[in-house]
Amino acid sequence: MINTLGFDSDFDPSLLGRIINEKKEIGYYNLPNQDTTYIDNYLKQLDNQQNLDSISDVVVIGIGGSSLGAKAVYHFIKPIRQLKRNLHFMDSTDPVTIANICNSLNIGSTHFIVISKSGSTIETIAAYKHILATTKSAQLSYFPFTFITDQGSLLAQHVQKVGGFIINIQQNIGGRFSLLSSAGIIPLALTGIKIDCLLKGAAKIKDSFFNQGYMQNILLKKATFYAKNSSNYNINALFSYTDSLKYFNDWYVQLWGESLGKKQKNSAFNVGLTPIGLTGPKDQHSFLQLLSEGTRDKSVTFIKLKTFDNHQKIPDITLEKLETLDLINQVEFSTLINMQADAIIESLKEHTRIPLDEIILQKQDEFSIGQLIYYYELLTSLVGDLLNINTYNQPGVESGKNILLKKLQQL
Amino acid sequence: MINTLGFDSDFDPSLLGRIINEKKEIGYYNLPNQDTTYIDNYLKQLDNQQNLDSISDVVVIGIGGSSLGAKAVYHFIKPIRQLKRNLHFMDSTDPVTIANICNSLNIGSTHFIVISKSGSTIETIAAYKHILATTKSAQLSYFPFTFITDQGSLLAQHVQKVGGFIINIQQNIGGRFSLLSSAGIIPLALTGIKIDCLLKGAAKIKDSFFNQGYMQNILLKKATFYAKNSSNYNINALFSYTDSLKYFNDWYVQLWGESLGKKQKNSAFNVGLTPIGLTGPKDQHSFLQLLSEGTRDKSVTFIKLKTFDNHQKIPDITLEKLETLDLINQVEFSTLINMQADAIIESLKEHTRIPLDEIILQKQDEFSIGQLIYYYELLTSLVGDLLNINTYNQPGVESGKNILLKKLQQL
Numbered sequence: 001m002i003n004t005l006g007f008d009s010d011f012d013p014s015l016l017g018r019i020i021n022e023k024k025e026i027g028y029y030n031l032p033n034q035d036t037t038y039i040d041n042y043l044k045q046l047d048n049q050q051n052l053d054s055i056s057d058v059v060v061i062g063i064g065g066s067s068l069g070a071k072a073v074y075h076f077i078k079p080i081r082q083l084k085r086n087l088h089f090m091d092s093t094d095p096v097t098i099a100n101i102c103n104s105l106n107i108g109s110t111h112f113i114v115i116s117k118s119g120s121t122i123e124t125i126a127a128y129k130h131i132l133a134t135t136k137s138a139q140l141s142y143f144p145f146t147f148i149t150d151q152g153s154l155l156a157q158h159v160q161k162v163g164g165f166i167i168n169i170q171q172n173i174g175g176r177f178s179l180l181s182s183a184g185i186i187p188l189a190l191t192g193i194k195i196d197c198l199l200k201g202a203a204k205i206k207d208s209f210f211n212q213g214y215m216q217n218i219l220l221k222k223a224t225f226y227a228k229n230s231s232n233y234n235i236n237a238l239f240s241y242t243d244s245l246k247y248f249n250d251w252y253v254q255l256w257g258e259s260l261g262k263k264q265k266n267s268a269f270n271v272g273l274t275p276i277g278l279t280g281p282k283d284q285h286s287f288l289q290l291l292s293e294g295t296r297d298k299s300v301t302f303i304k305l306k307t308f309d310n311h312q313k314i315p316d317i318t319l320e321k322l323e324t325l326d327l328i329n330q331v332e333f334s335t336l337i338n339m340q341a342d343a344i345i346e347s348l349k350e351h352t353r354i355p356l357d358e359i360i361l362q363k364q365d366e367f368s369i370g371q372l373i374y375y376y377e378l379l380t381s382l383v384g385d386l387l388n389i390n391t392y393n394q395p396g397v398e399s400g401k402n403i404l405l406k407k408l409q410q411l
Numbered sequence: 412m413i414n415t416l417g418f419d420s421d422f423d424p425s426l427l428g429r430i431i432n433e434k435k436e437i438g439y440y441n442l443p444n445q446d447t448t449y450i451d452n453y454l455k456q457l458d459n460q461q462n463l464d465s466i467s468d469v470v471v472i473g474i475g476g477s478s479l480g481a482k483a484v485y486h487f488i489k490p491i492r493q494l495k496r497n498l499h500f501m502d503s504t505d506p507v508t509i510a511n512i513c514n515s516l517n518i519g520s521t522h523f524i525v526i527s528k529s530g531s532t533i534e535t536i537a538a539y540k541h542i543l544a545t546t547k548s549a550q551l552s553y554f555p556f557t558f559i560t561d562q563g564s565l566l567a568q569h570v571q572k573v574g575g576f577i578i579n580i581q582q583n584i585g586g587r588f589s590l591l592s593s594a595g596i597i598p599l600a601l602t603g604i605k606i607d608c609l610l611k612g613a614a615k616i617k618d619s620f621f622n623q624g625y626m627q628n629i630l631l632k633k634a635t636f637y638a639k640n641s642s643n644y645n646i647n648a649l650f651s652y653t654d655s656l657k658y659f660n661d662w663y664v665q666l667w668g669e670s671l672g673k674k675q676k677n678s679a680f681n682v683g684l685t686p687i688g689l690t691g692p693k694d695q696h697s698f699l700q701l702l703s704e705g706t707r708d709k710s711v712t713f714i715k716l717k718t719f720d721n722h723q724k725i726p727d728i729t730l731e732k733l734e735t736l737d738l739i740n741q742v743e744f745s746t747l748i749n750m751q752a753d754a755i756i757e758s759l760k761e762h763t764r765i766p767l768d769e770i771i772l773q774k775q776d777e778f779s780i781g782q783l784i785y786y787y788e789l790l791t792s793l794v795g796d797l798l799n800i801n802t803y804n805q806p807g808v809e810s811g812k813n814i815l816l817k818k819l820q821q822l
Contacts, residue, residue, distance in 0.1 A: 063692070063693060063696050064693070064695075064696025064697055065696065068697070079507045079508070079511055080507055091693055092654050092690075092692065092693060092748075093692055093744050093747050093748040093751065094652075094653055094654040094655070094719075094744070094748055095719050095720075095721035095722070095723045095743070095744035095745050095748070096490045096491055096653075096654070096655065096719060096720055096721050096775070097490065097654045098721075098723065098744060099721050099723060100490055119733075120733060120735070120736060122736065122739065122747075123692055125730070125733060125736050125739070126725050126739050126744070126747065128730075129725050129726050129728045129730070129739075129740070130723070130725060130726060130744075132726070132728060133726040133728060154732050154733050154735075155732075155733065157732040158730050158731055158732040158733050161731040161732060162730075162731065175696070234645075234706055234708055235646070235685060241505075242505055242507075243503050243505045243507070243508045244505070244507065250697075253697060253698065254696070254697035254698070257697060257698050257700065257701040257705070258696075258697060258698070258699075258700040258701060260701070260705070261700050261701025261702070261703075261704055261705025261706070262700075262704050262705065263704050270704060270705055270706055270707055271705065271706055272701050272704070272705025272706045274646060274685075274687070274701065274705070274706075274708070274709075276685070276687065279503075281474070281503065281504055281534055282474060282475070282502055282503060284475075284808065284811065285474050285475025285476065285586070285665070285669075285808075286475055286479070286661075286664060286665035286668060286669060287664065287665070287668050287669070288669075288807065288808050288811065289668065289669040289672050289673075289805040289806075289807040289808050290668040290669060290671070290672025290683050290685065291672070291807075292672075292807030292808065292810070292811075293672055293673050293674050293681060293683070293806070293807035294668070294671070294672025294673065294681055294682065294683025294685070295645055295672070295681055295682055295683045295685075296681055297645055297685070298685075308505075308506050308507060309506075309507055310506035310507050310509075310510050311506070312506045312509065312510060312541070314537050314540055314541060315540050315541060315543070315544040317540045317543060317544060319536070319539075319540070319569055319573075320568075320569055320572040320573065321565050321566075321568040321569040321572060322530075322531060322536060322565050322566065322569050324531070324565075325531060325533065325536050327816070327819045327820060327822075328533065328536070328537050328540075328819060329540070331819065331822065332506070333504050333505070333506035333509060333537070333541075334506050335822075336504050336533075336537065337503075337504040337505055337506070339815060339818050339819070340504065340811075340815055342818065343811045343812075343814040343815035343818060344811045346811075346814050347810040347811040347814050348811075350810065351807075351810055364507070394700045395700075395704070396699065396700045396702075396703030396704035396762075397695065397696075397699050397700050397703065399703070399758040399761065399762055400695065400699065400703075400751075400754045400755045400757075400758040400759075401754075403754040403757050403758050404750060404751055404754035405738070407750050407753065407754060408738045408739060408742065408750070409738055411738075411742060411746075
């Protein structure tokens with residue numbers, strides 16, 4: 001992974017020290033080096049109970065941080081590889097969505113993973129009850145559920161009563177930082193996605209940042225630039241030139257938005273940076289006009305794949321009356337898409353002063369997305385520190401939850 | 412459709428007059444009242460050639476305004492109805508996406524619709540060449556293509572040489588305003604979606620706005636408020652509480668972003684409003700924290716469905732240790748999701764001064780989304796007028812296109 005910044009920035013050297021300090025408490029930092037034997041143990045136990053070969057589909061019942069992470073990695077790898085099992089995500093209370101997912105499944109060959117950090121997420125428990133009723137009426141000889149939750153949560157206590165597999169989320173890990181914890185990697189392991197490569201990718205960025213490697217200066221500079229300019233450039237767009245990063249964009253939106261949209265620690269000022277996820281070349285025909293001529297309130301990070309998994313060329317066909325477009329003939333689609341990204345970068349550099357940077361991923365594999373994940377987690381932590389906020393909580397969502405509970409009580 | 416504004420605003424009465432004037436030139440305004448016999452004629456001719464019953468899949472080859480509109484309506488209706496044909500969208504140059512779409516199709520039962528307003532969109536022509544080579548090697552007895560383009564375009568001239576069905580886009584209609592033109596409704600008609608109901612919904616909003624109905628004051632006030640506060644609230648989020656509006660959100664992002672991100676007519680100031688599409692309740696666990704405690708730079712429009720097409724209740728199951736959540740038992744999922752929206756609206760009203768409004772759609776059908784489409788097109792035109800920009804062009808995307816062409820010439 002290469003990251004080229006189109007802007008420069010100084011940074012306060014003590015920032016690194018503060019992050020090293022934070023690393024002692026906040027759990028996500030050390031996930032790349034976790035002992036993963038619990039995954040193999042779990043797969044063996046599950047095989048004993050339900051026979052892994054009989055499971056064709058896995059449904060994650062979880063919302064927000066309990067689904068966005070696995071979804072991002074799954075949809076990055078799935079387009080290029082025949083995986084062992086399909087992964088579905090039940091992350092809504094839309095009754096039509098729930099019915100359509102259920103109708104598409106064969107209950108006898110499905111395993112369900114209920115994921116809730118707190119253990120009492122209302123959407124997740126509602127969907128769990130629905131699926132529980134469905135599986136009961138199917139009269140299975142086994143209990144087709146795995147539960148992933150914080151140690152000691154109400155859901156963990158529930159599992160002790162009713163059985164089912166239980167896996168704890170590692171300690172001090174917020175939902176949106178839980179991709180590389182059990183919450184993200186257990187469902188991914190069931191599809192056959194290579195968890196060791198994913199973690200190795202993350203570890204590479206971790207080592208580079210904490211051991212004075214290539215990423216250290218880049219991340220310190222980029223975070224400082226974003227924080228210092230947060231009132232001018234209050235929007236940070238991620239423009240990914242591969243469809244396979246569509247759900248990574250969604251994961252980024254949660255990570256960035258929920259971490260950085262806060263009241264400041266001392267002043268209680270409302271601060272925040274607004275994330276936007278774009279996909280190229282599609283969004284050249286949607287969002288680009290706003291970038292190039294609209295209000296100057298955005299920075300843009302372009303993400304490109306150095307090597308695509310497909311080398312199809314545009315056929316050597318001349319279309320009568322459209323002969324001017326013969327110049328795309330025999331060009332690889334992969335060359336075209338990267339050239340499109342380069343053309344937009346060049347154009348924005350020429351006509352605007354928008355802060356741009358460019359990330360190049362080596363290829364569409366676990367190692368590359370592992371790098372990207374850890375890179376964005378680090379960047380979020382750094383900017384959060386500089387904005388003088390608590391990056392890891394989300395007090396602003398509590399009031400809505402309480403109002404909902406009151407409404408339900410009044411039914 | 413009901414729209415309740417959580418803010419008030421005066422407006423300049425001459426705004427309506429300017430829009431009435433614009434209506435004489437800009438083509439989209441009158442699309443709800445179009446003569447649709449051309450659709451039936453087209454379907455008959457296609458039936459004669461390829462036998463409609465033999466077509467199971469339709470692929471739209473088009474990007475931006477040539478795919479986002481049909482995609483929005485298709486994905487709104489598909490979850491609740493068995494449609495006549497599947498619709499696919501080839502709107503990328505990602506080689507893996509293109510290969511995966513092609514591999515999923517049976518060429519013999521597929522019809523392709525190439526859509527390009529200009530007739531020389533590079534992504535569209537590249538994909539067309541690719542599909543052309545594929546269909547040639549399949550040695551079909553017919554030419555499985557329909558072309559939708561501006562009258563006289565290079566693509567139109569091409570079709571005159573090679574054959575295939577051609578349908579013109581009605582006059583003076585920009586890509587992002589073309590949903591209700593042939594570019595949007597021809598592919599939708601092939602799936603069996605009810606075009607008459609879609610247009611009736613749009614006509615209802617049109618009549619209400621232009622004939623001093625319910626929508627006139629609402630739209631004039633809302634547009635004026637957005638324009639006047641565009642430097643404070645430079646981001647306009649759409650928070651849809653149904654998964655079926657996910658692609659409508661994408662359509663809105665293009666319409667809003669590409670129309671309103673401009674240099675002002677006289678001053679050449681860079682202005683613009685940034686669109687964000689959110690889906691509830693999912694994004695309560697992603698974006699809500701940023702709305703509730705982040706920088707005060709956003710307005711939010713909530714969209715709810717009054718009636719869902721599914722009345723599944725949460726089963727009456729008590730979960731040991733989670734007895735506190737018995738309060739959701741026997742509640743319809745549709746009640747829960749709307750209650751979740753209401754709770755968030757109440758919470759934001761209580762704790763912030765974010766400009767909020769609420770749209771309630773009657774149900775998940777063509778009439779309702781037809782209303783919503785025309786409502787947003789009108790709102791965009793109104794805000795564009797007030798911002799003193801050309802709402803209908805996109806000069807900011809030309810430079811990137813030219814750089815790409817130069818790069819291709821240098822290959």
